[in-house]
Amino acid sequence: MQEHLKFYINGEWVDPVTPKTIDVINPATEETFAKISGGSKADVDKAVAAARAAFPKFSQTSKAERVELLKKILTVYQKRVEDIAQACSSEMGAPIGLARSAQAGAGMGHLAATLKSLEEMEFEQQRGSSRIIREAIGVVGLITPWNWPLNQIAAKVAPAIAAGCTMILKPSEVAPITGVLFAEVMHEAGVPPGVFNLVNGDGPSVGQVLAEHPGVDMMSFTGSTRAGIIVAKAAADTVKRVSQELGGKSPNILLPDADFETAVARGVYACFNNSGQSCNAPTRMLVPADKMEEVLAIAKATAEKHTVGDPTKDATMMGPVVSEVQFKKIQGLIEEGIKEGAKMITGGPGRPEGLDRGYFVRPTIFGNVSNDMIIAREEIFGPVLSILPYDTEEEAIAIANDTVYGLSASVESKDADHALRVGRRIRAGQVRMTATAWDSFAPFGGYKQSGNGREFADWGIHDFLEVKAIVGYEGTANL
Template identity: 40%
Template structure:
């Protein structure tokens, strides 16, 4: 039995209207520790009836005095929540590690990011403003805009980083006066449920934030199609995102979706080879490759291709793969057995297509027991038309593709349905700016990869989705920009 204050013998319940309750069906599911395949706890399995209940209380909360809270009061509430998170942070980080397998060395670094996020949105709560607009209507009319909270928000978050992902909805909801129904993935719902407990302790009014874990096919689909939801935000696969968008037509709700990726990471032959190899390796191997914008297509200029690929492979070999609670672990397990099976299947695909596995390419058991472990993997002799270069694997698997010049590699990099992230490594400043401009993706990193900040916009292009997270435009997605006409005559 894992010793953690949030876990116990009793099943974890749904959080609706400030109350913990069983699912309407009475069903539960097992929450699995990816490091050893043990059952951490049973969790109530939410369904359509529970989504209905959560949306109803969220609507009631929105129509209450909550929507009229003053900006200073919202700021104070955000900072009160942050104080409670910081007081319980170690338990929260450890719970995330147990639930989805991210190494404790990774989750323990989230403290600063969480602090930045709450402080940023606390500042944004005081910064909402409208505009006075000139008009040419005959007579004496004044026209202006004001921003009011949009309403009830539904958020469906993935299993690969729920502790961070949930804040992209919770913080703007608290800053604007909206309310929220949050559906975490079945594979990793625990940090969202513990966050609900923390929000209640900090004084968030009942019904403002509700948490309903459950299957995407039932609970998620019900939330996406619900006519009581004014905005749906989804992070996950492109295939599911397409269904979310289709379901939103039920009441023409607002939609923002962050979807799949197969991001290009481009390395030119003038780089500091050692530093770039380390950066390119961790662009894929970080969080066991379970990052939507991971740099999984590694384009290397032909003159340094063999040396660079071997250097990336050597970084992968040097990383310590192990149980997520081990403080020395750098690469933890994949989040589920299903994900392990999926990632492993691509090793056979690569071999069948004629690619060469330089390092990794195997499931790890033995001393690691029954956990969902796979080695960091580098694949060479690849080209951009192979399945391993087209399909999102979502594991620590990088496919290295050679190129000759800038024009060629930009075309190759853009030859994908995805457009989330991209990277470029070069000492040539002009070339860096040209490539960053020409890559068709929402975010490009130059001589680094995967750097994020809540004050900087995170967005996608093409089939990687649309809508903003973080930065100066995020809050606008939770607000109605309302026009007012005033006859001054």
């Protein structure tokens, strides 16, 4: 049994003010494998005080100093990649191959992208008789989710460091061990005391307290739209900036000229990646009505190639979903799809054959879905794909936009210019074109109820900066 019962505050591992433990469950075994401490307002107060004390000096460090610090963090992170991957696999069920390449790899990618962006960024410019200065916003509260823990920790911590901010991180209490390991990375890299602080705990006891705290200047939150609304309301009384990356119900439009054999398979894999637990998963596949039967056959064959099981085995493609709560929610929504009359193509309720414990979900595909069905409107956050027909391109675009979300979308076509024209009309923060690789330098964030603000590389750094105008200065100092 692992025990991680201390918080990282002011450069030291410290005991919680009031001891309280939280069990961390391995979703593949349903057994407790670790314990963490749950924080309180008193712990948040200590962390905020440390961050505020560190801010005046750290905010005045030079860009060169922060570049060197990020380089050290990246170097230490690279040494700990296997530890991070193993922890990620245990705490949220990611297959170990995915945990190494994508989960731990995403953190490394964001550190590297932020480092490169910081090296190229200018924080001052002269505009006529005014000096425009971009400077650190202050003390920031960071709340990160369980589904891509290192992706979101690195995508917030790295740009906050680059901007000159000090911070308090609250990882998800469902998958907190990777956050503890990240704190160890920060300590070994020599991050100055108080610049980075970690307080574990649940949303009401730590997250909401951070959002309400008058000593916190900004909140950066990734999670559900429901929780994001709570954070925004809690932050409103102190008029702090709130940056949010929230839910999604992303459309994947296959235009009539797409290569359906490859496009459908690619869409299925993208939807089921990470057991479907990605806010930008393309969970609504929109296909020409006259291609529906062909698409369903390809999708069924692709889904049934997915090996579901023990995440410690290299051959496993899909592990469990993260918790009993998520498992029950997904099962309920699959049942809802059946009741609403969607055509079950493969999968369905219950665990995959041969698995009688663990929060494993059968890779599930529904065909002939209409966009008013619950399975087409709610974020399921599991390996469930809805395939919807359309008759015209205009109808496809209308269906794609008929959602409260606007985080991501995909367009498949052999004609890149055609895909671009369609992509321009989709109300989403990111539109991925045919076979596009992940881009850590592209802005990531949503329209509508998918949030506000943008993350990754220089876009993320700008989120943590304030803009100051010094009017009447016409010199050239430091330019």
